[in-house]
Amino acid sequence: MADTTSDVDSGDGEEWVILPPKGAIQVPEGRQFTGPSRSTYVKFQLQFSFRAASCRAHLKKKKADIEETKLxxxxxxxxxxxxxxLPTELRLNIYEHLLSIPTSRGAVKIAPRPSHGKDPVTLAILLTCRRALAEAEEIFYSVNRFSIDPPTSFLDTLGARRLSAITKLELVVGQPSSMLIGLKQLHCLPNLGSLHVRRTVGLRYQNVSAWAVMAPQLIAEIWKMESLSDIRFGSPGTNSLEESDSAHMKRLSEIxxxxxxxxxxRS
Structure with a gap:
């Protein structure tokens, strides 16, 4: 996250907001989470200066690292x-309470700012002063699970310290190729421990053969993520399953x- 007080590149960059998604996923321990239900959007504003071209990704990260050093x-x-x-421990508890974004599904959507022009709610504590930003921003990244749709330029806007603070993430994918792209983008997160994969396509319309073919490549990418210890999958719910869907569901579940x-x- 660049300096949240200003510095938005209006010519080449975009303004980003955090949108807790409408879906709701309850995740009992040891079980898969299920698909979306309605909830209210809550908007939080983060402003990032970045260039969209993937060939300049290394320049974005360099700029973010320099901004961290200057801070x-x-x-x-x-x-x-x-x-x-206040004592440091109490202050950190306050930051965690303020910066934990409550969502029904437990994942905070990262997306370019919508065009409808509604003003988002600002992460006010990060805008008060540089000391508050330095103390609190890593807590913001570590306590929230961010939801991204690969491919994304969001991670390219963050410096090494902020990337290191991210410990949990949600990938929103339609097909296995999207998941593969997303996994390749996550290698910059050295402390990512928990990954939820939320499919946007219902069970009945999943290309299970494609998931089976790409499984070895997905496994290879997951294996490279040394800190990852928890992966869970979720799909939109299906009201009624036909007999032919049972075999479909069983095969996808095995994958x-x-x-x-x-x-x-590995751990």
């Missing part, structure tokens, strides 16, 4: 603030279990 070098202790007179078993077996 550390110019922090005012803010001794006049009552907040910073999912195979993919999910890669990370725990």
């Amino acid at each position: 550390d070098q110019s922090i005012n202790p803010q001794n006049q603030s009552l907040l910073f007179l 999912d279990q195979k993919l999910c078993s890669v990370a725990p077996k």
Whole structure:
């Protein structure tokens, strides 16, 4: 995240907002989560300066790293603030409470700002001063599960420190090729421990053969993610299953279990 106070490149960049999605997924321990139901959109604004061209991704990351360094070098202790007179542990608990975004599904949608022009709610604590930003932003990235649709330029806008803070993520995919693209983009997250994969296509319309063919490539990408220890899959619910759907569902479930078993077996 670039300096959240301003610095939005209006010529080449885009303004991003965080949109907790409409779906609702409950995830009992050890079980798959299920598909979407309605909920209210809550909007949080983050502003990022980035260029969309993938060939310039390394320049984006370099710029983000430089901005992080500049932030550390110019922090005012803010001794006049009552907040910073509190013990560090209490202050961190306050940040976590403020920056944990409640969503019915537990994943916060990252998307380019919608064109309808409604003003999003700002992450106010990060805009108060540089010290608050330095202390709180990593908490924001670590306590929330971000939901992205691959391919995405969102990760290219973050410096190394912010990328290291991300520990859980949701990939929204339609086909196995989308998941493969997404997994390749996640290698920049050294501390990613939990990954939810949410399919947008219902069970009846899933190309199970394509998932079976691409499973070895998906496993290879998952294996490269050393900190990953939990993977779960979810699909839109189906009201009524026909007899022919049972075999379809069983085969897809077997593929999912195979993919999910890669990370725990390595640890």
